[in-house]
Amino acid sequence: GIQVEQSPPDLILQEGANSTLRCNFSDSVNNLQWFHQNPWGQLINLFYIPSGTKQNGRLSATTVATERYSLLYISSSQTTDSGVYFCAAMDSNYQLIWGAGTKLIIKP
Amino acid sequence: KAGVTQTPRYLIKTRGQQVTLSCSPISGHRSVSWYQQTPGQGLQFLFEYFSETQRNKGNFPGRFSGRQFSNSRSEMNVSTLELGDSALYLCASSAEVLRQYMNTEAFFGQGTRLTVV
Numbered sequence: 001g002i003q004v005e006q007s008p009p010d011l012i013l014q015e016g017a018n019s020t021l022r023c024n025f026s027d028s029v030n031n032l033q034w035f036h037q038n039p040w041g042q043l044i045n046l047f048y049i050p051s052g053t054k055q056n057g058r059l060s061a062t063t064v065a066t067e068r069y070s071l072l073y074i075s076s077s078q079t080t081d082s083g084v085y086f087c088a089a090m091d092s093n094y095q096l097i098w099g100a101g102t103k104l105i106i107k108p
Numbered sequence: 109k110a111g112v113t114q115t116p117r118y119l120i121k122t123r124g125q126q127v128t129l130s131c132s133p134i135s136g137h138r139s140v141s142w143y144q145q146t147p148g149q150g151l152q153f154l155f156e157y158f159s160e161t162q163r164n165k166g167n168f169p170g171r172f173s174g175r176q177f178s179n180s181r182s183e184m185n186v187s188t189l190e191l192g193d194s195a196l197y198l199c200a201s202s203a204e205v206l207r208q209y210m211n212t213e214a215f216f217g218q219g220t221r222l223t224v225v
Contacts, residue, residue: 042197
């Protein structure tokens, strides 16, 4: 089945810094999403992005399907950006396969 | 419109007991999927229901079961609880069944944190 790997596993930044999170997947995908899990466990949809580039405020994402990776960019980080960022891709059994996540801590 | 609602938010149960978790999807969504999240295994797919039928199932023992009602609300049941069942259980709502519409986006509830003691 498909493998989804995220890097880095942990990231600690000062408020105002920019960051890039990476998601590699082992096979072609039709469905790739980025989520933010806040400290209370809620998973928030960030982007549905099987290919191309999308932007939403300080966040943007790019998926290069032919090279099997996706990037999530966070600019001008705020403490509320802290949490775990997951990417998830759909495998051939139509199940969302999740990466292990990147734990982001933004220090004030 | 209202998001995905999961109840209860927190549960503490004893080994051997059973538990039922509830998930109400976004209005108009007909698919509900369930996931288990643990520190050791990460997020794992349990099953997906659409129009009251289980459409897909992950690799979990038969102690984990679910159902969906005509109003698309779903319940998940875990029988004979084990310590390892302690986890955050998340449900996701989507407009169409993920199996048939691979470009369908899933929206998650806040989860139910189950602790088995």
